[in-house]
Structures are given as C-alpha cells and as structure tokens.
Amino acid sequence: MSETHGKNYNLRDEIKAYWSARAAHFDLSPGHEIFSEDERQAWRALIEKHLGAGNGRPALDLASGTAVVSHLMDDAGFRVTGLDWSETMLALARTKAKKRGRDITFRTADAENTMEPDGAYDVIVTRHLVWTLVDPAACFAEWMRVLKPGGKLLIVDGDFVNVGFAEKLVKRLAAFAERIGLIRPEISHAPAELAGKHAEILSQVHFSQGARAGDVAAMLQQAGFESVTIDTELQKIHRAQAKHLSFFKATARGLQHRYAICAQKPL
Numbered sequence: 245m246s247e248t249h250g251k252n253y254n255l256r257d258e259i260k261a262y263w264s265a266r267a268a269h270f271d272l273s274p275g276h277e278i279f280s281e282d283e284r285q286a287w288r289a290l291i292e293k294h295l296g297a298g299n300g301r302p303a304l305d306l307a308s309g310t311a312v313v314s315h316l317m318d319d320a321g322f323r324v325t326g327l328d329w330s331e332t333m334l335a336l337a338r339t340k341a342k343k344r345g346r347d348i349t350f351r352t353a354d355a356e357n358t359m360e361p362d363g364a365y366d367v368i369v370t371r372h373l374v375w376t377l378v379d380p381a382a383c384f385a386e387w388m389r390v391l392k393p394g395g396k397l398l399i400v401d402g403d404f405v406n407v408g409f410a411e412k413l414v415k416r417l418a419a420f421a422e423r424i425g426l427i428r429p430e431i432s433h434a435p436a437e438l439a440g441k442h443a444e445i446l447s448q449v450h451f452s453q454g455a456r457a458g459d460v461a462a463m464l465q466q467a468g469f470e471s472v473t474i475d476t477e478l479q480k481i482h483r484a485q486a487k488h489l490s491f492f493k494a495t496a497r498g499l500q501h502r503y504a505i506c507a508q509k510p511l
C-alpha cells in the first residue's frame with residue numbers, strides 16, 4: 245500500500261486507480277483495441293469455437309475495460325452486459341457503444357462480487373483480468389453462481405511474469421538495436437510514471453509469480469467447473485496483431501505464454 249493513503253485504501257483500490265489512470269491510452273495499443281478485420285475475424289473464430297453462436301443469449305463481459313471484448317461478443321450475437329470497477333473505463337465503454345450504435349449494458353461492479361442474480365448468464369467472458377485478481381478462488385465461485393447450469397466461462401489471459409530465454413533474447417536484441425540507432429524506441433501507450441505502480445501491484449496479487457494456464461485451470465476445477473480446456477492456438481490473433489507492432493515486439497509477444505481457457509458449469 246502506498247504511504248500516501250490511509251488504512252482504508254487497499255490493494256483493490258490501487259488496482260482500480262491504476263486502470264483508471266491507463267484508461268485514456270488503453271485503446272491506442274495493438275493487443276488491446278483491434279486494428280484490422282483479420283484480427284476481428286480471428287477473435288470471432290475463437291469465441292465461436294468455444295461458446296458457439298450468440299443467438300441473443302445473455303453474456304457477461306467481466307472487467308470489460310473500454311469494451312473491446314463486449315463489442316466482439318455483441319458482433320457474435322450475444323446480449324452483452326459489461327462490468328468493470330473503473331468508472332473511467334466504463335465512461336469510455338459507453339461512449340464507444342453509443343458511437344457504434346450498440347445496445348450494450350455497462351455496470352460498475354467488482355468481478356469478485358458482481359451483484360448479478362443467480363444463474364443469469366449463458367456465458368461469461370473475461371480477457372486480461374485473471375492475472376490481476378486479488379482472490380481468484382472467490383471470483384471463480386462468484387462466476388459459477390451467476391452462470392446458468394451448463395453455462396460457459398471463457399478466460400483469455402497470459403503469464404506476463406515469467407519471461408523465457410527466447411523472449412529475453414529478443415528483448416535484449418531490441419534494446420541493443422535501439423541503442424545503436426537501428427530502430428526507433430518502442431512507443432509505450434502506458435504513462436511512464438505508472439510502470440512502478442504496475443510492478444508494485446503485480447507483486448501483491450494472487451498470481452504474482454505468473455498466471456500459468458495449468459494453475460488457473462486447476463483452480464477452476466476446484467471451484468467445480470467441468471470440461472476445463474486450455475487453448476493455446478491463438479496464432480491467428482497474434483499474427484494479425486503483429487502487423488501493428490514492431491518486429492521485436494511482435495516476436496516477443498508470440499513467445500509469451502498466452503492462452504484461452506474454456507470451462508463449463510455442471511448441468
């Protein structure tokens with residue numbers, strides 16, 4: 245906890261403030277917002293592979309941020325509700341939905357305590373939330389509660405802590421190429437002053453040692469989910485994103501442990 249805050253300001257408040265501070269720049273990054281029809285199609289294929297056609301079924305996008313995934317789900321025919329605890333993110337999400345003329349509902353809530361009714365959703369989808377959860381076990385129990393029997397959960401996430409040998413090498417090569425003026429410095433869309441805050445938060449969350457797909461899947465099984473499947477076939481998405489990234493960044497990204505996990509609430 246930062247010394248400038250009183251006792252009632254906890255890790256959850258820090259995470260909320262961190263994402264609120266990143267909201268204005270969030271959609272500038274490839275990997276967050278979608279910049280090509282190829283990428284949109286690749287996401288759409290992943291959604292359909294695991295969740296089937298929307299057909300107007302209710303879907304909850306947890307930690308919806310600026311609503312990139314909410315729009316993919318809406319495009320796929322789901323009736324989407326997006327939840328996030330950052331009002332700043334939600335304001336951008338509402339503006340985007342208005343601009344695209346989409347009827348997506350957004351509500352402020354904690355993914356650990358959604359305040360949604362029991363058995364309300366056929367589908368829950370959540371991208372890039374699990375790695376930053378304070379209490380994933382409590383969240384998975386909550387998500388089980390709001391799913392209908394037979395309902396499906398689709399998590400898209402990654403381990404952004406453990407950097408493998410190949411990724412380290414690529415990053416070192418990039419730094420060297422930058423130093424000798426071979427390439428221009430990578431544009432970062434996260435304000436520089438937030439880098440320290442990111443590290444401080446990461447060191448305190450449940451998956452501070454990295455959210456490995458196997459560990460997340462095991463926790464889902466403990467929470468009672470069935471048919472837990474890990475999918476690392478995300479190459480089409482990464483290839484489409486690579487067109488908007490530098491060679492080094494795209495290569496490093498392709499080497500990271502990124503995955504989708506699909507799991508089902510028992511009937």
Ligand SMILES: C[S@@+](CC[C@H](N)C(=O)[O-])C[C@H]1O[C@@H](n2cnc3c(N)ncnc32)[C@H](O)[C@@H]1O
Pocket residue numbers: 259260263264276306307308309310311312313327328329330333353354355356370371372373376
């Ligand atoms: C990396 S962003 C991902 C946004 C979006 N899911 C996407 O993939 O574009 C993380 C988001 O999670 C939200 N968040 C983090 N922890 C949360 C929690 N416990 N409950 C609700 N929102 C949360 C943040 O406010 C932020 O908008």
